[in-house]
Amino acid sequence: xxxxEKFLGSFDGETAVLVKSLLAADQAHLFEHWDHPDATDRExxxxxxxxxxxxxxxxGGLVKYIENARRLLAEAKAGVNPFEGFVPEQPDxxxxxxxxxxxxRMEALGMEAFDRTAVVLVAGGLGERLGYDGIKLGIPVExxxxxxxxxxxxxxxxxxxARMSRxxxxxxxxxxxxxxxxxxxxxxxxxxxxxxxxxxxxxLKQGLVPAIAxxxxxxxMEGPFSLQLKPHGHGDVHMLLHTHGVAAKLQEEGIEYLTFxxxxxxxVFNVLPAAVGVSIDxxxxxxxxxxxxxxxxxxxxxxxxxKGDRQMTLNVEYNQLDPLLKSxxxxxxxxxxxxxxxxxxxxxxxxxxxNEPYVRxxxxxxxxxxEFVNPKYADAARNHFKKPTRLETLMQDLxxxxxxxxxxxxxxFARSWCFSPNKNRLEDAAEKHEAGGPPxxxxxxxxxxxxxxxxxxEKAGTELRVAKEALIRGVPYTDGPRVVLRPDFAMTLxxxxxxxxxxSLAGSATLIVEGRGVRLDEVHLADGAAxxxxxxxxxxxxxxxVLKAAGGFVREDLTDxxxxxxxxxxxxxxxxxxxxxxxxxxxxxxxxxxxxxxxxEIDG
Ligand code: UGB
Numbered sequence: 264x265x266x267x268e269k270f271l272g273s274f275d276g277e278t279a280v281l282v283k284s285l286l287a288a289d290q291a292h293l294f295e296h297w298d299h300p301d302a303t304d305r306e307x308x309x310x311x312x313x314x315x316x317x318x319x320x321x322x323g324g325l326v327k328y329i330e331n332a333r334r335l336l337a338e339a340k341a342g343v344n345p346f347e348g349f350v351p352e353q354p355d356x357x358x359x360x361x362x363x364x365x366x367x368r369m370e371a372l373g374m375e376a377f378d379r380t381a382v383v384l385v386a387g388g389l390g391e392r393l394g395y396d397g398i399k400l401g402i403p404v405e406x407x408x409x410x411x412x413x414x415x416x417x418x419x420x421x422x423x424x425a426r427m428s429r430x431x432x433x434x435x436x437x438x439x440x441x442x443x444x445x446x447x448x449x450x451x452x453x454x455x456x457x458x459x460x461x462x463x464x465x466x467l468k469q470g471l472v473p474a475i476a477x478x479x480x481x482x483x484m485e486g487p488f489s490l491q492l493k494p495h496g497h498g499d500v501h502m503l504l505h506t507h508g509v510a511a512k513l514q515e516e517g518i519e520y521l522t523f524x525x526x527x528x529x530x531v532f533n534v535l536p537a538a539v540g541v542s543i544d545x546x547x548x549x550x551x552x553x554x555x556x557x558x559x560x561x562x563x564x565x566x567x568x569x570k571g572d573r574q575m576t577l578n579v580e581y582n583q584l585d586p587l588l589k590s591x592x593x594x595x596x597x598x599x600x601x602x603x604x605x606x607x608x609x610x611x612x613x614x615x616x617x618n619e620p621y622v623r624x625x626x627x628x629x630x631x632x633x634e635f636v637n638p639k640y641a642d643a644a645r646n647h648f649k650k651p652t653r654l655e656t657l658m659q660d661l662x663x664x665x666x667x668x669x670x671x672x673x674x675x676f677a678r679s680w681c682f683s684p685n686k687n688r689l690e691d692a693a694e695k696h697e698a699g700g701p702p703x704x705x706x707x708x709x710x711x712x713x714x715x716x717x718x719x720x721e722k723a724g725t726e727l728r729v730a731k732e733a734l735i736r737g738v739p740y741t742d743g744p745r746v747v748l749r750p751d752f753a754m755t756l757x758x759x760x761x762x763x764x765x766x767s768l769a770g771s772a773t774l775i776v777e778g779r780g781v782r783l784d785e786v787h788l789a790d791g792a793a794x795x796x797x798x799x800x801x802x803x804x805x806x807x808x809v810l811k812a813a814g815g816f817v818r819e820d821l822t823d824x825x826x827x828x829x830x831x832x833x834x835x836x837x838x839x840x841x842x843x844x845x846x847x848x849x850x851x852x853x854x855x856x857x858x859x860x861x862x863x864e865i866d867g
Contacts, residue, residue: 266294266295266297266298267282267286267291267294267297268286269298270297270298271283274311277315278311278314278315281314281315281318281324281325282294282311282314284324284325284326285314285325285326287326288325288326288329288330289479289481290329290481290482292481292484293314293482293484293490295487296487296488299487302487302488306487306488307488309488309489310488310489313489313490314490316470317470317471317472317473317490317492320470320471320472321470321472322502322505322506322629322630322631323629323631325473325482328472328473328654329480329482330480331631331634331654332475332480332636332654333478333479333480335634335635335636335654336475336478336480336636336638337478339636339637339638339645340478340645340646342645345635346568346579346583346587348570349568349569349570349587349591350568350569350570350591350592351566351567351568351569351579351584351587351588351591351592351607352566352567352568352569352592353566353567353600353606353607354565354566354567354576354607354608354671354672354673355545355567355576355670355671355672355673356553356608356672356673356674356675357369357541357544357545357672357673357674357675358555358675359534359537359541359674359675359676360554360555360675360676360677360678361677362677362722362756366537366756367755367756367757368540368544369536369537369538369540369541369544370536370537370540370755370756370757371540371755371757372539372540372543372544373535373536373537373538373539373540373541373542373543374426374536374540374754374755376519376520376539376540376543377423377424377426377427377433377536378427378428378429378431378517379517379518379519379520380423380433380518380519380520380521380522380539381433381434381435381436381513381518381520381521381522381618382416382419382420382433382434382435382436382521382522382524382535383436383438383500383504383521383522383523383524384400384416384435384436384437384438384523384524384525384526385438385497385500385523385524385525385526385658386398386399386400386437386438386439386443386447386526387438387439387440387442387443387468387469387494387497387499388440388442388443388497388526389440389442389443390526390527390686392686392687392688392691393685393686393687393688393837394688394837395688395833395834395837396833397446397833398443398446398447398450399412399443399526399527399685400412400413400416400443400447400450400526400527401413401446401450402527402685402705402834402837403834404527404529404685404708404709404712405529405709405712405713405745405747406709406834406835406838406841406842407745407747407773407775407816407842408747408775408795411450412526412527412529413447413450413451413454413457414454414457415529415532415750416435416524416532417435417456417457417458417459418457418458418749418750418751419532419535419750419754420432420433420435420459420463421458421459421750421751422749422750422751422754423754425751425779425800426754432459432460432462432463433463434463434465434513434516434518435459435463435464435465436464436465436467436500436504436509436521437464437465437466437467438467438468438469438497438499438500438503439466439467439468439469440468440469440470440494441468441470441471444466444468447466448466451464465507465509467500467503467504467507467509468503469494469495469499469500469503470495470499471492471493471494471495472492472493472494472495472653472654473490473491473492473493473653474490474491474492474493474651474652474653475636475638475651475652475653475654476648476651477647477648478645478646483651491651493651493653494653494655495653495654495655495656496655496656496657496658497612497656497657497658498632498633498634498655498656498657498658498660498661499656500523500658501625501630501632501656501658501661502629502630502631502632502656503630504521504625504630505625505626505629505630506629506630510618510621510622510625511622511625513618514618514619514622518618519617519618519619520539520542520543520615520616520617520618521614521615521616521618521621522535522538522539522613522614522615522616523612523613523614523615523616523658524613525612525613525684527684527685527686527708528611528613528682528683528684529683529708529711529712529715530679530680530681530682530683530711530712530715531552531613531681531682532750532754533676533680533681533715534552534613534674534676534680534681535613535615536754536755537674537676538550538552538613538615538674538676539615541615541672541674542615542617545670545672546670547615547617547670547671547672548616548617548620548621548665548669548670548671549576549614549615549616549617549661549662549665549669549670549671549672550614550615550616550671550672550673550674551565551576551578551608551610551613551614551659551671551672551673551674552611552613552614552615552674552676552681552682553565553608553609553610553611553673553674553675553676554608554609554611554675554676554677554678554681554682555602555604555605555608555609555675555678556604556605556607556608556609557599557604557605558596558597558598558599558604558605559581559585559596559597559605560581560605560609561581561700562581562609562610562611563578563579563580563581563584563609563610563659564578564579564581564584564597564605564607564608564609564610565577565578565579565607565608565609565610565673566579566584566606566607567671572667573667574667575662575663575665575671576662576671576672576673577659577660577662577663577671578610578657578659578660579607581597584597584607585597608673608675610659611681611682612658612659613681613682614658614659614661615674616661620665620669621661624661624664624665627664628664631656632656632657632658632660632661632663632664633656633657633660633661633663633664634654634655634656635654635655635656636652636653636654636655637652637655638652639652679711679714679715680715680718683703683707683708683711683712684703684708685703685704685705685707685708685837686703686704687702687703687704688704688837689704689705689706689736689737689738689836689837689838689839690736690737691704692704692706692707692737692738693736693737693738694737696734696737696738696739697737702738702739704738704837704838705834705837705838706735706738706739706740706837706838706839706840707738707739707740709740709838710739710740710741712747713741713743713744713745713746713747714741716745716746716747716748716774717729717744717746717768719746719748719753719756719759719763720746720748720759720763720766720768720774722756722759722760723756723759723760723762723763723764724760724763724764724765725763725765725766725767725768726765726766726767726768727744727767727768728744728767728768728769728770729741729743729744729770730742730743730744730770730771735820735838735839735840736820736839738839740839740840742770742771742818743768743770743771743772743773744768744769744770744771744772744773744774744788745772745773745774745816746768746773746774746775747774747775747776748774748776749775749776749777749778751777751778751779752776752777752778752779752781762781762782762783763782763783763786764782764783764784764785765784765785766783766784766785766786766787766788767787767788768787768788769788769789769790769791769792770790771790771791771815772788772789772790772791772792772793772794772815773788773792773793773794773795773815773816773847774786774788774793774794774795775794775795775796776796777796777797777798778796778797778798778799778800778802778804778852779798779800780798780800780801780802780803780804781796781798781802781804781805781806782803782804782805782806783805783806783807784805784806784807785807785808786806786807786808786810786862787808787809787810787862788809788810789809789810789811789812790812791812791813791814791815791817792810792811792812792813792815792848793813793814793815793816793844793846793847793848794806794810794847794848794850794862795847795848795849795850796849796850796851796852797849797850797851797852798850798851798852798858799852799853799854799855800855801854801855801856802852802853802854802855802856802858803856803857803858804850804852804858804859804860805858805859805860806850806860806862807859807860807861807862808860808861808862808863808864809862809863810848810862810865812846813845813846813847813848814844814845814846814847815845815846815847816842816843816844816845816847817842817843817845818840818841818842819840819841819842819843820839820840821835821836821838821839821840821841848862848865
């Protein structure tokens with residue numbers, strides 16, 4: 264009798280069934296140290312606890328995971344091409360990158376559906392590429408007022424709620440992980456949930472999956488009494504929305520659209536209203552927000568793949584797209600279409616999913632979305648791995664499960680208007696810029712955040728003198744004018760147009776506006792002027808006139824001494840600069856009422 268079998272009688276029912284099923288699945292090696300003379304009861308108990316936790320965390324349990332792994336590993340070994348026989352075509356695209364009339368119609372349509380929309384944020388990633396040891400949601404998207412990503416997102420949800428004819432909280436699902444959960448909860452609690460109702464926030468913590476040692480899917484051990492565990496990927500969000508019953512519950516509450524967003528994309532709410540509008544207008548079940556992509560660019564391309572009467576629109580990684588095109592419709596590979604861009608727009612992982620088919624698919628699949636495995640083989644025969652692998656899943660792969668009948672499309676927006684994440688440490692961002700790619704760093708994310716504010720003003724007819732792009736430690740940054748129009752002031756371009764008339768801003772001016780009732784009428788900010796307006800609900804404020812320079816916010820680039828100084832915060836070091844406040848006109852209206860302000864009357 265094997266050593267573990269002697270112990271089975273002493274286990275509770277769940278544990279005994281689990282251990283037996285693992286033995287039947289050829290996993291006896293997990294228990295080979297079980298009755299080693301040095302083994303302690305504590306170690307054994309901890310191991311069983313771990314096995315039960317991992318087993319519960321995966322629909323169908325560990326045995327199902329092992330079965331799935333064997334199947335996928337056999338396909339990987341045989342070199343099965345998942346796109347074999349599929350012919351790529353341009354997907355259904357609604358291109359709103361020109362901000363023309365259709366853009367405004369889609370925004371208005373999406374805004375009407377705010378009471379039927381939920382926001383799902385995937386925030387389980389640790390941000391190793393960023394070299395930051397806090398949670399990415401806690402990083403400020405801008406350092407003038409130091410608004411964190413989490414606070415910015417919360418403000419957007421509150422602004423959505425305020426725009427409903429019958430306001431109700433927008434459900435906010437946050438997927439965390441072991442790495443980010445406690446710190447996300449702490450940030451929410453310490454900041455009074457950023458004004459959100461705790462009941463509107465659904466926290467789903469993703470677990471880890473076992474590492475796999477070989478093609479037979481023997482689970483890899485970290486020590487004699489612990490499994491080696493690895494992340495399963497952001498596709499876990501689908502599994503958790505299913506296993507926790509959240510998607511189904513939201514459906515019962517009348518939520519028709521789930522919008523999926525990433526942790527550090529301060530631009531995403533610029534386009535969410537219009538993206539939801541496109542889903543409604545086109546009756547899309549799955550809508551990928553995307554950007555125009557230069558042929559060959561290192562970002563996944565969205566393509567419709569057709570094989571007989573089967574077709575699916577999905578993200579194809581750029582290194583798979585080019586060979587697929589060459590072997591099918593285009594001997595030259597990925598080439599530019601009439602508009603100068605690839606026919607296959609770039610995926611940015613912002614998704615709008617119709618909840619009704621989604622809940623159905625989740626039920627059918629138990630939320631396991633198109634898992635894949637990517638072992639690094641040590642030998643040409645593909646018998647051995649260089650290191651243990653694991654099954655993975657990506658949230659954008661959901662359409663792989665659409666069996667027909669679902670409508671899948673793509674909404675294209677101007678690039679930095681919809682996407683400018685903070686993913687890379689400063690040095691790597693500089694290298695990426697040098698190589699001609701997007702730096703995706705703290706500085707570019709902040710620069711684009713202000714650029715989005717400028718774009719709003721420009722569309723409303725404000726004249727802007729934009730500063731020249733500068734390189735800060737090799738990363739491009741446009742210093743101004745810095746414009747932050749808070750979401751409660753305006754969620755759509757139409758609202759900005761309604762609330763701002765004319766005016767002008769010079770290169771290093773700063774304008775921050777918070778408050779639904781604020782209006783700017785011919786406001787002119789000189790170089791070095793800074794105007795900050797905070798108006799509480801019920802305060803109807805009209806501001807007009809010229810604000811002269813009084814210092815404003817002055818950018819100071821960090822020196823090597825700053826970098827060596829541990830007291831300089833990491834969130835500044837990842838940018839390469841700080842702002843000093845030197846003479847800012849701050850207008851605060853804490854009481855409801857009607858106010859008129861002439862900037863000429865303000866002294867410094
Ligand atoms: N995330 C989780 O919540 N859990 C996880 O296990 C992993 C990540 P990364 P990645 O923006 O250009 C994605 O690491 O994986 C969250 C798309 O797959 O920043 O390199 C994490 O917290 C890719 O197609 O990105 O690549 C973060 O919010 C492309 O769109 C989000 O998932 C790429 O992003 C993304 O995680 C991109």
